[in-house]
Amino acid sequence: MPVRSWWGWGRVDRALDDGQLRALGEQVGLLLPLDGAVTPVPDVPPLPPPRIRPPASLASLVTDDDRDRAGHAYGKAYRDVVRALAGRVDHPPDLVARPDTDAAVAALLDWAGDTGTAVVPYGGGSSVVGGVEYRGTGPWLSLDLGRLAGVSEVDPVNHAARVGAGTFGPAVEAGLRPHDLTLRHFPQSFEFSTVGGWVATRAGGHFATGPTHIDDLVQALRVVTPIGVNETLRVPASGAGPAPDRLFLGSEGILGVITAAWLRVRRRPRFTAAAAIRFEHDADGRAAARAIVQSGLQPANCRLLDPLEAAIQAGVTDGGARLLLGFESADVPVDPLLARAVDISRAHGGTGETTGGGTGGAWREAFLRAPYVRDALVRLGVMVETVETACAWDRFDDLRDAVVDAAGPRGSTVVTYRLTHVYPDGPAPYFTILAPAPRGAEVDRWDEVKRAVNDAIAAHGGTVTHHHAVGRDHRRWYDTERPEPFHAALRAAKAALDPRGVLNPGVLIG
Numbered sequence: 001m002p003v004r005s006w007w008g009w010g011r012v013d014r015a016l017d018d019g020q021l022r023a024l025g026e027q028v029g030l031l032l033p034l035d036g037a038v039t040p041v042p043d044v045p046p047l048p049p050p051r052i053r054p055p056a057s058l059a060s061l062v063t064d065d066d067r068d069r070a071g072h073a074y075g076k077a078y079r080d081v082v083r084a085l086a087g088r089v090d091h092p093p094d095l096v097a098r099p100d101t102d103a104a105v106a107a108l109l110d111w112a113g114d115t116g117t118a119v120v121p122y123g124g125g126s127s128v129v130g131g132v133e134y135r136g137t138g139p140w141l142s143l144d145l146g147r148l149a150g151v152s153e154v155d156p157v158n159h160a161a162r163v164g165a166g167t168f169g170p171a172v173e174a175g176l177r178p179h180d181l182t183l184r185h186f187p188q189s190f191e192f193s194t195v196g197g198w199v200a201t202r203a204g205g206h207f208a209t210g211p212t213h214i215d216d217l218v219q220a221l222r223v224v225t226p227i228g229v230n231e232t233l234r235v236p237a238s239g240a241g242p243a244p245d246r247l248f249l250g251s252e253g254i255l256g257v258i259t260a261a262w263l264r265v266r267r268r269p270r271f272t273a274a275a276a277i278r279f280e281h282d283a284d285g286r287a288a289a290r291a292i293v294q295s296g297l298q299p300a301n302c303r304l305l306d307p308l309e310a311a312i313q314a315g316v317t318d319g320g321a322r323l324l325l326g327f328e329s330a331d332v333p334v335d336p337l338l339a340r341a342v343d344i345s346r347a348h349g350g351t352g353e354t355t356g357g358g359t360g361g362a363w364r365e366a367f368l369r370a371p372y373v374r375d376a377l378v379r380l381g382v383m384v385e386t387v388e389t390a391c392a393w394d395r396f397d398d399l400r401d402a403v404v405d406a407a408g409p410r411g412s413t414v415v416t417y418r419l420t421h422v423y424p425d426g427p428a429p430y431f432t433i434l435a436p437a438p439r440g441a442e443v444d445r446w447d448e449v450k451r452a453v454n455d456a457i458a459a460h461g462g463t464v465t466h467h468h469a470v471g472r473d474h475r476r477w478y479d480t481e482r483p484e485p486f487h488a489a490l491r492a493a494k495a496a497l498d499p500r501g502v503l504n505p506g507v508l509i510g
């Protein structure tokens with residue numbers, strides 16, 4: 001059984017080994033001045049004893065094991081990894097619960113309400129916005145949905161599947177494959193994030209220029225709230241008032257615990273075609289991406305990598321940007337669609353070739369490997385984090401320049417960008433920021449950079465998040481982005497559904 005890392009990404013056995021770490025250090029040393037030290041992998045530090053005990057009726061669902069508690073204390077942002085690496089577990093949950101039925105979830109919520117215990121729903125724990133880290137002072141319970149997992153029903157007639165909230169990405173696809181069906185929702189965190197987490201954060205998939213966010217793939221939801229179960233109707237569409245599902249999409253664990261979802265699935269693609277187009281200037285690549293997405297061609301993948309991203313993600317070092325294009329269909333060959341997109345790219349100065357079937361390729365491997373590399377960089381003393389947004393096409397240039405300026409002095413800070421998603425009305429830029437970390441003051445330094453960068457994004461018309469969610473770390477900008485009447489409505493919904501305020505305090509509102 002593979003062991004999950006308690007401090008960093010994914011599986012312990014997939015982390016970079018010493019040789020790979022050294023090689024990475026040499027490469028990165030060409031870009032950034034590093035001090036040569038490598039932070040050792042930490043043991044779980046001793047934790048304070050739990051301040052609460054469950055009643056006997058719930059004891060079998062709950063653990064106070066220190067490794068489990070430490071593993072549930074943080075998400076997987078840079079500020080999480082760097083603290084865990086230093087052996088710091090700021091606010092460990094007092095207990096971790098793994099309910100196996102909806103009734104058990106309800107009983108845990110009741111008990112939490114009676115005892116004033118905060119409850120933080122936990123899927124894969126891949127939050128990068130402080131979504132799973134309670135920062136109050138009272139006792140808290142991490143509610144891990146891992147036992148409410150699996151594809152329990154597949155409805156091939158209506159192209160839908162019922163999936164437990166705690167199901168990880170690969171298990172979703174494994175459950176659908178025998179039926180020749182697929183969800184095709186691929187966040188970069190796919191391997192270690194769950195359906196419930198995706199729905200709760202309105203996750204964005206890749207290879208998803210059309211239905212990017214999980215929203216469009218949700219047919220119906222089952223949510224256990226502190227005042228009862230909210231199960232929505234399975235219909236293809238409805239005009240009956242505000243949509244009940246929408247209340248819980250993006251609710252980030254503050255209104256109820258999502259325990260299952262009916263998801264819209266589709267036939268597996270049989271026809272695929274892909275191309276990587278080189279652009280001497282990334283501005284031309286952006287113009288091509290805009291033209292393609294505004295043409296109505298609907299590529300499954302249309303992603304621009306700036307030259308440095310192309311070097312890091314795809315290993316191409318010719319100084320050009322890359323536009324990655326992919327088309328797929330379960331029904332018809334898509335080569336003509338790709339050919340047209342390539343034509344449009346050429347008209348904007350692009351050169352390059354089709355890369356054969358499959359919208360994946362080497363860069364996709366690198367994409368899934370990236371979080372392990374990120375952890376290795378942190379060990380090497382690099383401050384490395386990503387910031388994402390979405391903006392109108394005509395705001396991009398100013399926004400990107402402002403982000404680069406805000407990220408730190410140019411000589412010692414590297415900022416790369418990719419457009420992870422493109423829409424007819426604008427791109428979703430995704431910035432990676434790399435700089436030498438001030439050892440021992442990493443979190444404070446990152447928080448300063450984050451503040452400056454997100455202020456710059458807000459000042460230039462970008463949203464605080466395209467797909468990473470709000471959590472605790474984005475509150476400051478979310479609070480100014482959302483309209484006040486909406487805030488009042490959200491507060492009222494919270495008070496009605498969670499009257500004792502146990503669910504994920506500090507996230508979204510409050």
Ligand SMILES: Cc1cc2nc3c(=O)[nH]c(=O)nc-3n(C[C@H](O)[C@H](O)[C@H](O)COP(=O)(O)OP(=O)(O)OC[C@H]3O[C@@H](n4cnc5c(N)ncnc54)[C@H](O)[C@@H]3O)c2cc1C
Pocket residue numbers: 075076077120121122123124125126127128131132145165166186187188189192193194195196197198199200201202203204205206252253254256257258259371467468469471504507
């Ligand atoms: C390396 C890396 C890559 C990433 N790539 C992407 C990406 O491509 N696209 C993207 O959208 N995001 C991405 N993320 C962010 C993260 O993976 C998503 O937010 C994901 O949807 C979280 O799922 P999870 O199961 O890990 O949820 P968690 O991190 O466990 O929880 C996230 C939030 O949802 C709440 N929650 C979780 N489960 C439930 C539930 N069943 N009911 C109610 N509330 C719940 C939690 O309380 C928390 O507030 C990435 C993160 C990392 C570290």
